[in-house]
Amino acid sequence: MNNNGRILLVYALIILILMLSFGLVLAQYAQQSIIEVVGENGMERAEEASRNIWFMTFIMISVIAMALITICYQIFIKYVDPMRKATDTAEELSHGNYRARADSGVFGDAGRLGAVINELGRHLKELTSVQGMQETRLSAVINHMSSGLVLIDEKGYIQLVNESFIRTFKEDKAYYLDYLYHEVVPHEEVQSVVENVYMFEEPDSQMLTIQRGLERKFIQVNGAPIFKENKRWQGVVLVFHDITELKKLEQMRKDFVANVSHELKTPITSIRGFAETLLEGAAEDKEKNEQFLGIMLKESTRLETLIHDLLELTKIEREDFQLSLQQVNITDLVMETKKLVQTQADRKGIRISEHLDTDAVCEGDSTRIRQVLINILSNAITYTPDRGEINVRLHDEKDRITVSVSDSGIGIPPEEIPRLFERFYRVDRARSRNSGGTGLGLAIVKHIMEAHRGEVYVQSVPGEGSEFTLVFHKVTGEKIFPAEE
Numbered sequence: 001m002n003n004n005g006r007i008l009l010v011y012a013l014i015i016l017i018l019m020l021s022f023g024l025v026l027a028q029y030a031q032q033s034i035i036e037v038v039g040e041n042g043m044e045r046a047e048e049a050s051r052n053i054w055f056m057t058f059i060m061i062s063v064i065a066m067a068l069i070t071i072c073y074q075i076f077i078k079y080v081d082p083m084r085k086a087t088d089t090a091e092e093l094s095h096g097n098y099r100a101r102a103d104s105g106v107f108g109d110a111g112r113l114g115a116v117i118n119e120l121g122r123h124l125k126e127l128t129s130v131q132g133m134q135e136t137r138l139s140a141v142i143n144h145m146s147s148g149l150v151l152i153d154e155k156g157y158i159q160l161v162n163e164s165f166i167r168t169f170k171e172d173k174a175y176y177l178d179y180l181y182h183e184v185v186p187h188e189e190v191q192s193v194v195e196n197v198y199m200f201e202e203p204d205s206q207m208l209t210i211q212r213g214l215e216r217k218f219i220q221v222n223g224a225p226i227f228k229e230n231k232r233w234q235g236v237v238l239v240f241h242d243i244t245e246l247k248k249l250e251q252m253r254k255d256f257v258a259n260v261s262h263e264l265k266t267p268i269t270s271i272r273g274f275a276e277t278l279l280e281g282a283a284e285d286k287e288k289n290e291q292f293l294g295i296m297l298k299e300s301t302r303l304e305t306l307i308h309d310l311l312e313l314t315k316i317e318r319e320d321f322q323l324s325l326q327q328v329n330i331t332d333l334v335m336e337t338k339k340l341v342q343t344q345a346d347r348k349g350i351r352i353s354e355h356l357d358t359d360a361v362c363e364g365d366s367t368r369i370r371q372v373l374i375n376i377l378s379n380a381i382t383y384t385p386d387r388g389e390i391n392v393r394l395h396d397e398k399d400r401i402t403v404s405v406s407d408s409g410i411g412i413p414p415e416e417i418p419r420l421f422e423r424f425y426r427v428d429r430a431r432s433r434n435s436g437g438t439g440l441g442l443a444i445v446k447h448i449m450e451a452h453r454g455e456v457y458v459q460s461v462p463g464e465g466s467e468f469t470l471v472f473h474k475v476t477g478e479k480i481f482p483a484e485e
Contacts, residue, residue: 082113082114085114086113086114086117088100089101089114089117089118089121090117093117093120093121093124099121099125100121101118101121142160142162143162143163143164144163145162145164146164146242147164147239147240147241147242148161148162148164148165148168148169148219148238148239148240148242149161149162149164149165149237149238149239149240150165150176150181150185150237150238150240151226151235151236151237151238152181152194152235152236152237152238153234153235154233154234154235156180156181156182156194157178157179157180157181158176158177158178158179158180158181158184159177159178159235160177161173161176161177164240165240168210168217168219168240168242169185169210170212171184181194182194187208187210189206189207189208189221190206190208190221190238192204192206193205193206193221193222193223193238194223194236194238196223197223197224197225197236198236201225201233202225203222203223203224203225204222204223205220205221205222205223206221207219207220207221208220208221208240216244217242217244218242218243218244218246218247219240219241219242219243220240220241220243221238221239221240222238222239222240222241223236223237223238223239224236224237224239252423256423260310264303264306267299267300267302267303267306268303270295270296270299271296271299271300271303274292274293274295274296275296277292278292278293306440309440309441309444310440312371312440312444313423313440313443313444313447316444316447316448316451321451323364323365323368323451323452324365324366324367325363325364325365326363326364326365326366327361327362327363328361328362328363328364328365328366328369329359329360329361330360330361330362330364330369330394330401330403330472331356331357331358331359331360331394331396333366333369333370333373334354334356334373334392334394334403335354335356336370337370337373337374337377338352338354338377338392340374341374341377341378341381344378344381345381345390348381348384348385348386348387348388349386349387349388350381350384350386350387350388350389350390351388351389351390352377352389352390352391352392353389353390353391353392354391354392354393354394355391355392355393355394356392356393356394357394357395357396358396359396360394360396360401362400362401362472362473362474363474364452364472365448365451365452368448368451368452369448369452369472371444371448372444372445372448372449372470373403373470375441375442375444375445376405376445376468376470377390377392377405378441379441379442379468380405380406380407380409380466380468381407383407383409383410383466384407384408384409384465385408385409385410388407388408388409389407389408390405390406390407390408391404391405391406391407392404392405393406398474399473399474400471400472400473400474401471401472401474402469402470402471402472403469403470403472404467404468404469404470405467405468405469405470406465406466406467406468407465407466407467408464408465409465409466410462410463410465411460411461411462411463411464411465411466412458412460412462412466413462414460417458417460420442420458421442421443421445421446421456422443423439423440423443425439425442449470449471452472452473453473454470454471454472454473455470455471456468456469456470456471457469457471
């Protein structure tokens, strides 16, 4: 029993005692009055009347007591208990339990109070549910941002960091939260952005370079002030954009333009120089005339090859590039390609041996695969010394076809292999240029193999030779580059 029930019981007992006392006093007074009236001669009748009075008093007090207890119980059930439950429900709501509900089956003011509290609980539950969903969505958006995010309050303490920021700066959240920004973010560029935003209350940005071993990251740091609705200063938000790939693309573009300019300029300069020499009188010398014209023809052919390879590479790198897919016999293609480069190999006395599984078939573009094989075999011949040897092996496995081309050439230093498939990259520039190479062949090979969902690998030992391995998968899944209808 709670305090309200105990208080009600005490009041009922007090009233009951008062009524009992009043009845006793009244009964004694009535008995005394009867004795005085009848005298000693009527004692027997007086005692009988007194007993009747006591009995009637007891009955009256009992009836009144029962009525009082019934009234008190009804008051407790209809008012006190609902009020107690409503109070308990309000306390539960104040503690965050928005599922708590009061008894709504009570009439009167207590029932109205319970209904109001229940309605309040439903509204609070809806509000907290909406707020929880909004917080979850906001947290998901912040933590799945590709850019780092930091929130700094008006006193300079970090209040929020997201997962992208943690991945970039390699620390956990506890290292940053509730610390001053200049204590845990030592980069001067970041501190400068925050200071400028604090000072001028305007957005600011700077470039940040992070060196981690051999890896260098370029981060664009953007800062902006945060104001409340009343234009009151609230803090600073920092956004960290990783622009490393953009920097790489920009550098690749610059290198590409520089390389193309250089590769185009070299044959053009040579042709122009010999043409001027011929015009100045060398044309009268038959021997020099033929020599210079031969060089001009060679340089013009090289220029034509360069332009052709540039156009090919540009076509392959386009997003709408498509392969003409069909069932291709890789064994036949290897044999055809060997015949095409056999003359080039014979001039250097190079022997090409093959070990091929027969009828190795997969889906692909025969023209593009032939282009890959020609590039690989031509490179092997170019970088293999006279009277060397080239081995071509083809293995037809269950789910893929592997073509390996190994030579006994000069080999490739290990540090050069990662850059081998870059445009215009040459391990031996002088040998490549003298052989008429453009530096685009392996870049074309890489893109064609990627379009076929295949791979190309390189293994090499300097001074012993290199091995290029092409992998064609028989099950390609969804056709990413289907033939046009």
